[in-house]
Structures are given as C-alpha cells and as structure tokens.
Amino acid sequence: MKAVGYRCSVCRDEFSLEAVTYTCPADGGNLDVVLEIPAIAATTSPEKISSSRDHSIWRYLPLLPVEDPGFDRTPLRAVGWTPLFAPERLSRTVGLGDLWLKDDGRNPTASFKDRASAVVVARAREIGAETVATASTGNAGAALAGMAAAAGQPAVILAPKTAPPAKVAQLLIFGARVILVDGSYDQAFDLTLEASQALGWYCRNTGYNPFTVEGKKTAAYEICEQLAAAGASRGAPPNRWRSPEAVFVSVGDGNIITGLHKGFKDLLDLGWIDRLPRLFGVQAEGSAAVYNAFVAGETTIRPVRAETLADSISVDLPRDGLRALRAVRETGGAYVVVTDAEILAAIRTLAREAAVFAEPAGAAAYAGLAKAAVAGMVDPADQVVLLVTGSGLKDVRAGMQAAGEAVVLEPTLKALHRELERTGVR
Numbered sequence: 001m002k003a004v005g006y007r008c009s010v011c012r013d014e015f016s017l018e019a020v021t022y023t024c025p026a027d028g029g030n031l032d033v034v035l036e037i038p039a040i041a042a043t044t045s046p047e048k049i050s051s052s053r054d055h056s057i058w059r060y061l062p063l064l065p066v067e068d069p070g071f072d073r074t075p076l077r078a079v080g081w082t083p084l085f086a087p088e089r090l091s092r093t094v095g096l097g098d099l100w101l102k103d104d105g106r107n108p109t110a111s112f113k114d115r116a117s118a119v120v121v122a123r124a125r126e127i128g129a130e131t132v133a134t135a136s137t138g139n140a141g142a143a144l145a146g147m148a149a150a151a152g153q154p155a156v157i158l159a160p161k162t163a164p165p166a167k168v169a170q171l172l173i174f175g176a177r178v179i180l181v182d183g184s185y186d187q188a189f190d191l192t193l194e195a196s197q198a199l200g201w202y203c204r205n206t207g208y209n210p211f212t213v214e215g216k217k218t219a220a221y222e223i224c225e226q227l228a229a230a231g232a233s234r235g236a237p238p239n240r241w242r243s244p245e246a247v248f249v250s251v252g253d254g255n256i257i258t259g260l261h262k263g264f265k266d267l268l269d270l271g272w273i274d275r276l277p278r279l280f281g282v283q284a285e286g287s288a289a290v291y292n293a294f295v296a297g298e299t300t301i302r303p304v305r306a307e308t309l310a311d312s313i314s315v316d317l318p319r320d321g322l323r324a325l326r327a328v329r330e331t332g333g334a335y336v337v338v339t340d341a342e343i344l345a346a347i348r349t350l351a352r353e354a355a356v357f358a359e360p361a362g363a364a365a366y367a368g369l370a371k372a373a374v375a376g377m378v379d380p381a382d383q384v385v386l387l388v389t390g391s392g393l394k395d396v397r398a399g400m401q402a403a404g405e406a407v408v409l410e411p412t413l414k415a416l417h418r419e420l421e422r423t424g425v426r
C-alpha cells in the first residue's frame, strides 16, 4: 500500500482508508492522505519516473493512493503532463526574467479538474461504487462526466443553472445525468451531499472527497519534473527535481492550491526537491472569502455573496478554505484579489503575448501575478510558474467580451482597403 491512511487537517487524528470515506467524523475537517514515504522512496526515484514513457498523471502512480485503473488508450490515461511554456514576451510585459506558464486547459475536458476526476473515478472503481456524483460550477462536472464516460461509469452532476452554456453542453454530451439547480453552486453542493447520502452515490465534491487533492497534486510533481528537465542539459534524467520560487494559481474552493501544496510537500518529504515554492492564491474581488481571512490574519473563513464573471472561482463558502489559507501562510506566499475588468484584460494579454486562450478563472492567475509583480511581492529574478487552469473555449461569451467584435464587410477589395485605412492597418 502506498498510503498509511488519512489525517484530519483540523484535529490531526488519523484514520485508515477503509474506516472513513469523506471527512473527519469528529469535526468534519478535510482529510489529508498520508503517504508511506519510506516505502515509496525505497521503490521509486526521480530518475525512474523521468524515464517513464507514460505522459500523463499516471506516470506518478507510485505516489498516488490508488492502483492502476486500467482503461489504457482512453482519455482517462491522457490527463495531465500538460505543457510548461516559457512565454518570453509575457515575461517582459510582467517584468520577470524566468516566467513559466503551465497550460492545464490542454487536458481531455479542457480544465485542471480532470486531474481530480480521473483519480476519483479510479477510487470509485476500487471501492465498488456504482454511481459517482458531484456538485460543480461546470468544470469539475465536465471532468467527472468525461472521465466517467471513459470508464463506462454512471455519473450525476449538479450545477447552477447559470453555468456557461459550453460547460453545460459538456456535462450533457458525455452522458452524465445533469441536474441544473435553480440556485447557487453552494446550494448545489449541499444538495449533492444530501443526495449522495440518501442514494449511495460516491460523492466527488471538491473540498469534501479526499481524493481530489491526490489528483490535483500531480500538477506540482509535473512542474518540478518539467523544470528539472528544462534546466538539465541532454543526457541522463536528473536524480532530483526542481521547485520554482513561486507559483500563482486562482482560488475558488481552495482545493487546487491545497493540492499543489500537498504535491510539493510530498516531494520535499521524499527529498526529491529542496524547498517549497511560495504559493500565491488569486481570487476575484467579488468572491474573496479566503483573501479576506488572509489579510485579516484570521483562521476561520467567513462566507461572502460571490459575484464575478469568473464562474469557476465564484464561491460563497470555500470548502477547502482552511487548507488553502495554510498553503499560502506556510510557504510565505500571499493572497491577491483582481477585478473582473482586470481578468478580461488578462485573457487578452495571455492570448496575445503567450498564445494561450484562458477562461476567466484561468486568466485571473495572470492578473494576480501582474499585480503582485508591480507590488514587489515577487523578485524579478524569481523563477515563477503561472498555472492556467482552464481553456477559453469553455466560456466563449467572456472571450468575446475580452476580444471585442469583428467587422463585417461586403466582399470587395475596395471595402477592405477602406476598412484597413480606417483602422490604420496595412
């Protein structure tokens, strides 16, 4: 076994993986999966993993608390190992010398959430769950629906009816049972808990099911492995990996930043990297519950009335807020907030200067980085990784809002000349 059990993030009590399914029975705290570090260190190594020809999250199977799920040559096996770009023009614009961009929009269902859903589907099969279910603002549901389709597993998704149409189409097209709730994500969340209990579904809810973090942590592994590969000259795979100075990611429920923290800590515990990067969480100004607690120096999270065009990070009560606060405090990072206008501008900048089309929540991370750089929160010499969590095709309406409209002309050269002159383009 690769995991010792769970440890409660609140009371620190430990439980076996068989004894508990979701959260701490005493206080409802989120559970961390505790890995069997010495056993893992004895059987695998950075070199071994770096020579794997599996270019997906499953190259890290020795560090995941599930067995090989099978389904080879399906999208379930194509999750992760997303490109780490070195966007030079964007670096210059933001005034950093060593900026990297990890594009997680290039996952099978076009968001970071595939990492979590793939591992949850693997876990569901291990425990013999018949149906998997989740509440979602859109992406978690699309990811679960897609991964469930790859595995032939029935899935139920509850999302707010305000989810962007492309995301709703994705939920439906994979054959999941889709319920749009006439209410908020938070209401869909609570209903999914109740329904899962009443109907025996295996619930993937973010900040509730401990296996989502185990999938999300793979992004931290990839960052360290890919940076090592980029830094190493040709030849043998490196025997240590490399962690950057800082990572920027957007935060809604706080489960992604918690997963990154877990991933970097696993590698530090294994001795495969020598320090944790500073983690920076970016929230929308209109959905800033974790940011609020961070700046007030508090350890409890007060819910807000979330309102932002970045639907993927629009959350009243972050379900993984405590661990998300810790991820930033324990690594010496910070929380930053950005406005919807800054998010729209960031969509444009990312596309024009790095050729990456992000959905609003993905671009928010860049808007936050730009602010943090101006405020001197990162050093221009720092190696910084920007995590873009979702594709712009997920929310075409926001993309159009950022890009503006195209002109329509009669199809003649004369009309084209006139238009080019008018706009000063040659």
Ligand SMILES: *Cc1c(COP(=O)(O)O)cnc(C)c1O
Residues within 6 Å of the ligand: 111, 112, 113, 139, 140, 206, 250, 251, 252, 253, 254, 255, 256, 257, 312, 313, 359, 361, 362, 389, 390
């Ligand atoms: C879910 C999501 C986030 C935020 O993740 P949390 O775990 O809720 O903090 C950010 N960006 C995208 C595209 C997402 O789908």
Ligand SMILES: [Zn+2]
Residues within 6 Å of the ligand: 008, 009, 010, 011, 012, 013, 024, 025, 026, 027, 028, 029
């Ligand atoms: Zn507890």
